[in-house]
Amino acid sequence: MRQPRQVVVLGATGQQGGAVARALRDRGIPVRALVRTPEAPAAERLRSWGVEVWAGSWEDPASLDRVLAGADALFGITTPFEGIAAEVRHGIAWVEAARRAGISHVVYASAAHTDESTGIPSFESKRKVEQHLRDSGVPFTLVGPVYFMENLLTPFALTRLREGQYVRWMPPEKTVQLITVEDIGRFCASVFAHREDFLGRRVDIAGDALNAPLLAAILSRLLGRTVQPVSLPLESFPVEGELGRNVAATLAWMARTGFHVDIPALRRQYPEVGWRTFAQWAEAQDWGELSR
Ligand SMILES: NC(=O)c1ccc[n+]([C@@H]2O[C@H](COP(=O)([O-])OP(=O)(O)OC[C@H]3O[C@@H](n4cnc5c(N)ncnc54)[C@H](OP(=O)(O)O)[C@@H]3O)[C@@H](O)[C@H]2O)c1
Known part of the structure; x- marks a missing residue:
């Protein structure tokens, strides 16, 4: 097993990139992060973990070239938050930079079932980035996470929890597969450490699967207050702009088809990840004034 000399982590001030940086550090693999705001507290936290922080942006190819020089591996993400077209443009920008730098392994955290x-x-935008990566000749692994457990920590979800509700836009009995970003980090770090086993592969990952009543029951037990599962019709989802339409399409697909990763097989094949259940993740959270 040959560990990478140095991994450049994109999005390290965010959820997945941060988890990957921590997991690589835990394995003793040196990390460089490209960040837009080097003076931000999230960048300071990276430095406290021993991460080299480099200033730059996916919009600035020269900054990508600088951070990749001398590194041998890259963790990449893209987001639709600045637009679907921007997601494709950003992904292509760092794939091209990885090609120029002769990077020997790119791990792209995409989404399951793209x-x-x-x-x-x-999902379509991520598929375009995946295709560009496949065509680039850069050795790669695609990792596809399902719905993040951390979505429960968004202001909207926390407000509803305070009101004693767990809200979803799908039938209550519909099971949703979940994963914690910590396990995304651990899995990706393991992919970097076992490069040969993962080259050219796509692995979709999930840690648990629950319907709304089961999930609400776990929260009720943990918070010491009743949390009711509330199912809203999809038509009531507030669709605003491109991102709103994207979330609505995601919810519609989750209700219709949904994530369907083979969780038992993952647990068997990659036991070192730990694969936390929703209950384990929820128990580890500080719910503050939400818990009685
Ligand atoms: N939530 C889910 O259930 C779920 C499930 C599967 C897949 N996904 C996908 O996961 C992705 C989001 O991942 P996440 O939650 O880890 O994101 P996140 O926490 O919002 O972090 C995004 C990171 O990307 C960085 N970034 C954004 N634009 C950049 C640019 N132009 N140049 C340099 N850095 C830039 C941000 O830096 P700053 O700190 O400077 O902003 C931040 O570090 C999305 O594509 C989403 O579709 C989400």
């Missing part, structure tokens, strides 16, 4: 016909704009 290789299927989902009709979700941000």
